[in-house]
Amino acid sequence: AQKVTQAQTEISVVEKEDVTLDCVYETRDTTYYLFWYKQPPSGELVFLIRRNSFDEQNEISGRYSWNFQKSTSSFNFTITASQVVDSAVYFCALSGTSYGKLTFGQGTILTVHP
């Protein structure tokens, strides 16, 4: 069975602070993909990044960066210089050999205060 755990239920920061969202996963699949999605108050899940299990390179996209460590089964997400518009629920997800199925973590509610 697959499992994704996001340890932080809620995080509150002040604008311009850096914030890291933790994600730990469990899977028996040797090939798998990891994802991060953002869910703003409107409800629609917005795709942020996909990482496959063979690619442990960190990735940076603007203020966003992701750290994938297979040895610790973690795929953490950092927002640098957070902004109010970053306020949302963030989900980490895992896809293995099962067609069309994403296994999601419980989500982390991020609130960025001005």
Added chain:
Amino acid sequence: KAGVTQTPRYLIKTRGQQVTLSCSPISGHRSVSWYQQTPGQGLQFLFEYFSETQRNKGNFPGRFSGRQFSNSRSEMNVSTLELGDSALYLCASQLGGQRGEQYFGPGTRLTVT
């Protein structure tokens, strides 16, 4: 390219009734997955369709069913609604149904009274 669309956006039904939700995927995407989102259980996978065939199913009772049409549009049906079926139902599409990224629609908010 237009995104994933879902109709209706909001729905109020009475316990015991049935409901049909619709999802139109991104043009060219042949795989459609459905998820239920509730405060207690989070995001849970319902089923996935590809080329009109259900390839995968989550752990939901038989009251939850779906289908996909030749134009890749998909519908899900919930019969004999229960109060616990109140949720946000999200549809997602992807190109081929392997392990690519899924693109989500805005969801249908179902309230069962």
